[in-house]
Amino acid sequence: MPKQEVQRRHEMWEELCERGGPQSVGSTLVRELGIYRGQAGIWRDKDQTAGLTDDGSGVTVSVLHTGQSYADDLSEGGVIYHYPETGRIGSRDENEVEATKNACRLGIPIFVVVYPEEDDSKRDVHLGRVADWNDETEEFLILFDADFNAPGETASEVREREPFQLTSERSGRTSPQLTRPEQGRFSFNVFKRYGKKCAVCEISVGDMLVAAHIRGKAEDGSDDARNGLVLCKNHHAAFDSGLFSIEPETHLIHTQEEGPSKQELRIKHSRLSPARSEPHEDAVRWHWERWKEEQ
Numbered sequence: 468m469p470k471q472e473v474q475r476r477h478e479m480w481e482e483l484c485e486r487g488g489p490q491s492v493g494s495t496l497v498r499e500l501g502i503y504r505g506q507a508g509i510w511r512d513k514d515q516t517a518g519l520t521d522d523g524s525g526v527t528v529s530v531l532h533t534g535q536s537y538a539d540d541l542s543e544g545g546v547i548y549h550y551p552e553t554g555r556i557g558s559r560d561e562n563e564v565e566a567t568k569n570a571c572r573l574g575i576p577i578f579v580v581v582y583p584e585e586d587d588s589k590r591d592v593h594l595g596r597v598a599d600w601n602d603e604t605e606e607f608l609i610l611f612d613a614d615f616n617a618p619g620e621t622a623s624e625v626r627e628r629e630p631f632q633l634t635s636e637r638s639g640r641t642s643p644q645l646t647r648p649e650q651g652r653f654s655f656n657v658f659k660r661y662g663k664k665c666a667v668c669e670i671s672v673g674d675m676l677v678a679a680h681i682r683g684k685a686e687d688g689s690d691d692a693r694n695g696l697v698l699c700k701n702h703h704a705a706f707d708s709g710l711f712s713i714e715p716e717t718h719l720i721h722t723q724e725e726g727p728s729k730q731e732l733r734i735k736h737s738r739l740s741p742a743r744s745e746p747h748e749d750a751v752r753w754h755w756e757r758w759k760e761e762q
């Protein structure tokens with residue numbers, strides 16, 4: 468059954484392309500092909516997809532990205548899609564979230580329908596896959612590539628098995644500033660891996676937290692989540708300016724001998740305390756050795 472649904476969606480995509488798509492197509496064609504017929508953000512097409520799952524929650528066919536609330540989250544490679552929050556009665560939102568996870572679990576592609584800025588009667592359509600999700604930050608990672616994981620496996624599970632890369636592979640060319648799409652995906656991966664809490668204090672307010680690189684981009688640090696940490700904005704600034712570092716063997720936090728103390732920096736823990744996983748040892752060691760040299 469999932470196999471037939473994969474086939475059906477590829478046929479929808481081919482027809483869309485044959486009829487002038489996938490960019491700047493009329494919204495009526497999108498409806499006609501069954502790509503998107505919803506009212507709000509997530510279109511499940513329950514008649515078509517409810518039978519694919521035991522609980523009848525179905526499998527999301529498409530998500531609508533209007534760009535109004537989170538314009539920065541769309542890039543060439545994919546989109547960070549926020550869980551719907553419409554406050555509708557019943558468990559509809561929950562089912563829509565579940566149906567979108569099901570697309571990943573069953574290895575079924577979905578469409579991302581975007582309103583182009585110039586003309587709101589037109590739609591840009593992308594064929595994508597649900598690569599991952601994070602219930603804490605309430606976000607999906609949807610990628611526009613055909614590179615499917617085994618059904619049921621999320622991108623973060625695949626990544627944990629891959630060898631760790633401390634530096635990025637870009638040879639010769641270094642850009643200290645991340646472009647938005649890269650930053651968006653790095654940030655998604657870091658929050659997914661460590662949890663939504665500063666690794667050295669107790670702050671867990673989303674707007675006050677950032678995904679920080681341990682080996683920074685300016686020093687060729689990679690976007691591997693294991694080269695990252697969740698820190699609050701204050702402690703990110705303190706970490707980047709060398710006010711503290713982390714001893715690799717013990718994960719004890721050390722501040723400069725002549726500089727502000729842990730108490731002054733409002734560092735609450737004696738050792739690194741992310742909500743979940745620890746960063747890769749090579750990344751921690753790189754920061755520590757450089758920091759020691761500078762002392």
Ligand SMILES: [Zn+2]
Binds near residue numbers: 665667698699701702
């Ligand atoms: Zn903090």
